Amino acid sequence: MRPPPTNLAGTTGGRLRFVAGEIANRALMRGLLRDHQPAGVINFAAETHVDRSILFPDEFVQANVTGTFNLLDEVRHYWDGLQSAKKTASGSCRSRPMRSMVRCRRRSPVRRKEGARAQ
Secondary structure (H helix, E strand, O other): OOOOOHHHOOOOEOOEOOOOOOOOOHHHHHHHHHHHOOOOOOOOOOOOOHHHHHHOHHHHHHHHHHHHHHHHHHHHHHHHHOOHHHHHHHOOOOOOOHHHHHHHHHOOOOOOOOOOOOO
16 A cells, blocks of 8 residues: 655554545445444545646546545445444434434534634
8 A cells, every 4th residue: 555645644543544546436435434434434535626627627527526426325335234323323413314413513522612713
């Protein structure tokens, strides 16, 4: 496996792991979910520069649309395969109906720093 880029030095290890790969690669996403059994997934993969989206629209759609869809679909399959007890322990907010998500968010253990603005 390729080592993380130097700008990520010190951020990997413990609960974090750098993986070089394509987000559209379903087999890779499925394997990572199976091997690491995460309680949550955050997607930072994207082609962000507008000029690149104009010059290379295929790459833009592959990363931002197809890749994101594939990741979400694999996460859904992973979630469906979890036992009910694990779903409740790892994501009680996600297992509730959508209308109760607002209440769930208010009870989040994550707190904003004093003086931080809400976005």
